[in-house]
Amino acid sequence: DAGVIQSPRHEVTEMGQEVTLRCKPISGHDYLFWYRQTMMRGLELLIYFNNNVPIDDSGMPEDRFSAKMPNASFSTLKIQPSEPRDSAVYFCASSFSSGKSSYNEQFFGPGTRLTVL
Amino acid sequence: KQEVTQIPAALSVPEGENLVLNCSFTDSAIYNLQWFRQDPGKGLTSLLLIQSSQREQTSGRLNASLDKSSGRSTLYIAASQPGDSATYLCAVIGNFNKFYFGSGTKLNVKP
Numbered sequence A: 001d002a003g004v005i006q007s008p009r010h011e012v013t014e015m016g017q018e019v020t021l022r023c024k025p026i027s028g029h030d031y032l033f034w035y036r037q038t039m040m041r042g043l044e045l046l047i048y049f050n051n052n053v054p055i056d057d058s059g060m061p062e063d064r065f066s067a068k069m070p071n072a073s074f075s076t077l078k079i080q081p082s083e084p085r086d087s088a089v090y091f092c093a094s095s096f097s098s099g100k101s102s103y104n105e106q107f108f109g110p111g112t113r114l115t116v117l
Numbered sequence B: 001k002q003e004v005t006q007i008p009a010a011l012s013v014p015e016g017e018n019l020v021l022n023c024s025f026t027d028s029a030i031y032n033l034q035w036f037r038q039d040p041g042k043g044l045t046s047l048l049l050i051q052s053s054q055r056e057q058t059s060g061r062l063n064a065s066l067d068k069s070s071g072r073s074t075l076y077i078a079a080s081q082p083g084d085s086a087t088y089l090c091a092v093i094g095n096f097n098k099f100y101f102g103s104g105t106k107l108n109v110k111p
Helices: none
Strands: A005-007 A010-013 A019-024 A031-038 A042-050 A053-056 A065-071 A074-079 A088-097 A103-108 A112-116 B004-007 B010-014 B019-025 B032-038 B044-051 B056-059 B062-067 B072-077 B086-093 B099-101 B105-110
Touching: A005 A088, A010 A019, A019 A088, A019 A112, A031 A074, A042 A065, A042 A074, A042 B099, A053 A065, A074 A088, A103 B032, A103 B044, B004 B086, B010 B019, B019 B032, B019 B086, B019 B105, B032 B062, B032 B072, B044 B056, B044 B062, B044 B072, B072 B086
Parallel strands: A010 A112, B010 B105
Antiparallel strands: A005 A019, A019 A074, A031 A042, A031 A088, A042 A053, A065 A074, A088 A103, A088 A112, B004 B019, B019 B072, B032 B044, B032 B086, B056 B062, B062 B072, B086 B099, B086 B105
16 A cells, blocks of 8 residues: 555745645555644644544634545545644655454554745 | 653653653543654654553554553654654544544654
């Protein structure tokens, strides 16, 4: 398997523009996670899905952020409008659960480095 | 709310030394615990997963232990090498497969 795939790897945009980040999880994984990492705040969980359904979006910072998972092999994280403080590395991760008591390893993608000018 | 703490925040050791990284968590009701490694500018790489019913896991020179009752895990690295230099993060897995991450320990192994 190619692992978790994210695109683009780098994104530079101007304040006010819409940004869309994309993620393809590992085939067969039923959980998908979106994280944001900055030097100041470390790794933050934004939202995660189980079987394409959002489970917890309490980490989404503002209404400017939205995430969708239309099918098991694709998810997007959208920021509209973007602001300089959104500059960070955004990671997507996926994992497989064989049951409530058996949560398995989480695998991360390479990340998207977002710079908002 | 689950809080995960990693101490120390940074560690510098000479090559060849054995070392221990610490991870503590406030809520012992966890399912699993996972250790990751992150190289500068890269994503997180999974090192070891310890299930709640296990006490330890080993992979090569790495050994991770878990004591749920005391809310602690350690990652032991034997015979450290410069290539081990990276940031090590632990994450505990709670209800509904939610991951709670520590802030990491930045390790520097000097040649």
